[in-house]
Amino acid sequence: MIDNVTCSVDVYYGYGYGMGPGSSFWLFLDGVLFVVILCGNVVTLYVLRTSFQFSPLVSNQFVLSLALSDMLVGLTLPYHMAFYVLPYLATIKHTCILKFVFILFACCASILNVTAIAADRYFAIMHPFRYERIMNNRMARTILCCGWFHAIIFSTIPLYWNRWEQCEPCELGRVLPRYYTTAVITPAFCIVWAVMFIIYWRIWKQAVIQVNKLRQFNICKLRKSCFQVVLIIMGCFTVCWLPFLAVACVQAGGYHSIISPMAYKVVLSLAISSSAINPLIYAWKNREFKRTFGHMVRCRTVSHSVQQERTSLDKNPLNRNSGLCELQISV
Numbered sequence: 001m002i003d004n005v006t007c008s009v010d011v012y013y014g015y016g017y018g019m020g021p022g023s024s025f026w027l028f029l030d031g032v033l034f035v036v037i038l039c040g041n042v043v044t045l046y047v048l049r050t051s052f053q054f055s056p057l058v059s060n061q062f063v064l065s066l067a068l069s070d071m072l073v074g075l076t077l078p079y080h081m082a083f084y085v086l087p088y089l090a091t092i093k094h095t096c097i098l099k100f101v102f103i104l105f106a107c108c109a110s111i112l113n114v115t116a117i118a119a120d121r122y123f124a125i126m127h128p129f130r131y132e133r134i135m136n137n138r139m140a141r142t143i144l145c146c147g148w149f150h151a152i153i154f155s156t157i158p159l160y161w162n163r164w165e166q167c168e169p170c171e172l173g174r175v176l177p178r179y180y181t182t183a184v185i186t187p188a189f190c191i192v193w194a195v196m197f198i199i200y201w202r203i204w205k206q207a208v209i210q211v212n213k214l215r216q217f218n219i220c221k222l223r224k225s226c227f228q229v230v231l232i233i234m235g236c237f238t239v240c241w242l243p244f245l246a247v248a249c250v251q252a253g254g255y256h257s258i259i260s261p262m263a264y265k266v267v268l269s270l271a272i273s274s275s276a277i278n279p280l281i282y283a284w285k286n287r288e289f290k291r292t293f294g295h296m297v298r299c300r301t302v303s304h305s306v307q308q309e310r311t312s313l314d315k316n317p318l319n320r321n322s323g324l325c326e327l328q329i330s331v
Helices: 002-014 023-050 060-085 087-091 093-126 128-134 137-160 178-214 219-252 261-272 274-284 287-297 304-315 317-323
Strands: none
Touching: 023 060, 023 261, 023 274, 023 287, 060 087, 060 093, 060 137, 060 274, 087 093, 093 128, 093 137, 093 178, 093 219, 093 261, 093 274, 137 178, 178 219, 219 261, 219 274, 261 274, 274 287
């Protein structure tokens, strides 16, 4: 028994964990990600929940749900960091498996919320007159509940389907079954990516049509702005998650020697960083959000004119299209 425990701890130290050389950097990086993710999403939740300007809008329920899931991603980091300080946690089956259950749940919920936001934007822009009838409070909550439910189902599979072994590093490719990665994680990601790409491509095409109808002199600038929005959303999502998916598939195929421990940690940190980027894309890029946050920081209330502007925008579906080329919280 002692030999087995020693074997596991030594292997885990050799895989770059424990307070050995280089581990301080990864501990510091995880700590920075934890602070940035938590602060960004907590502030986002606070502004959206306390501001009368945003709280009545159905579409902002999706952004609230995204901020909550991203905050949970940040809250999983201290558990991961504990494996650097207490490497013997890898020798315990349940503590090792929970490491992946927690992060899978939070990340899956975050990705599904991003997809839900894309679908919400699609209906708001492509069907502005039918949007309020389709996307009411009940429909929004149903979509969100389904997303969180699927995240729970998806993330808890490793609890009863895994290949954990005593003397193996507690890492994704060695603990999760090969077919869970190749037949569940990979197809799910590909479907989500394809759905988001199609949705934002359609939104971009609609934005170009609307811009052409404006017949303004700065039409090229508006087209460029619309393209940049789609590029930022899809680019960040792809850059953050595609490398991690590729590494996970390589490890699932049994080619562990190809992927170094450092490469695995880099792509994992990159995937987790998406939860720090999401608030910037879906909240902080919004001018009204920044204005509301500025008023809160200065302990002042939002002016009545801003409230009237938001009320008018919420009631008139045609005004929604005026913000096609902005990264908005609400339409």
